[in-house]
Amino acid sequence: MDIKKHIPNLITLLNLFCGCIAVVFVAELNFEMAFYFVCLGIFLDFFDGFFARLFKVSSPLGLQLDSLADMVTSGIVPGYVMFSLLLKAQDSAAPLLIVPYLGFIITLGSCYRLANFNIDTRQTDSFIGLPTPANALFILSLPLVLEYSDSLVIFEILSNKWILLVITLFSAYILNAEIPLFSLKIKNFTFKKNALQVVFLTLAVLLLVFFQYLGIPLVIITYVLLSVINNKFLKKIVF
Template identity: 85%
Template sequence: MLIKKHIPNIITLLNLFCGCIAVVYISEMNFLMAFYFVCLGIFLDFFDGFFARLFKVSSPLGLQLDSLADMVTSGVVPGYVMFTLLQMANNPVSPNVILPYLGFIITMASCYRLANFNIDTRQTDSFIGLPTPANALFILSLPLVLEYSDSLVVFEILSNHWILLAITLFSAYILNAEIPLFSLKIKDFTFQKNALQLVFLLLSVLLLVFLHYLGIPLVILLYVLLSVFNNKFLKK
């Protein structure tokens, strides 16, 4: 029983470890490996809660560890990525010294969301505002789109510091916005009750298959837009 008690916390710390490795890779401009380790950290983040419920060892310590680990993997890492992108987009002739550091607005907004999530009893089965792991995937996909896309338009967009700043502010807003996002959990196997989830899943697969890395931020945006549509038109 003693070993079972610590398994979820060990998994949480491995999530933190993945975030630390991702930071190192970003410092080396290896965005692909950073993306992979963040994905692994998010995967572990899901399973720490799963095993805590399975072994019935959920605890206040586990909750705090989870948020602290997420703060690195899904808070510091995307902020550092945006810092790096803004550095790359900065004017080489007369660079703005402050500009790149504005990328860490994402980190601060992530910190606020994680702290608020811990005390918000409304977010049990679904989310209000974009979860930090989803936001991290959104931000970390941007340098991959920039690197692997053949589109000159996409390159020009993601190399523009004003657009990057707009993405930063949008990210900070959507993390903490009072926008209910539909649950991705499928509780039964009836199409009617899971139509929104299934449509989202199908469209997500199509976006990822045909657009590759560009599909990742579009999937996150699709999730938000479908949630807004659901709140306005489908919910009774």
């Protein structure tokens, strides 16, 4: 029995396990622990592919298993978080009972992306549309920003159900948008070939250091904006 071929799938199942635990924490409104378990799941999601390539045991089963695990960790969990935020933001005087459930549009968008990713041969070295793990981190950071920020403006923004609905719809859109996003992989150590990646990683570290949880959505937004700028302008000039 070749144990090596089962290691990547075991890591993928651990990713799924982390997603299941995160669901429980969201149900308990413990968004911080849910965030940490999603982070752990995303970490494991990176290493299942790494070990599959290392051991040369990539398989169709592993590909499907990876998407199914991501569907929970990076699909169901962020949808549930948005449902919880919308439920909390409801105006009790005039409740629209369906509104919180619209948060699961994020889950639907994630599901479509994951299915499409499996058959899209263009996304080998870079991405088209925002990857589900990045989107999950964006959504899961919102209740933490709301809890730990002292800014009244941020509180008003993230407590407004209409703004949350806009974020929900934009999330589902950006997951599946035909927008090429630059690869974060550094294949060589020349600055010219990796200038965009170095600039982004530097900005990401600074945003996280200075803004903490608020830095997470800012990093994701920066990644998308730099990709759009790169697609339209920088690629023609430098990259």
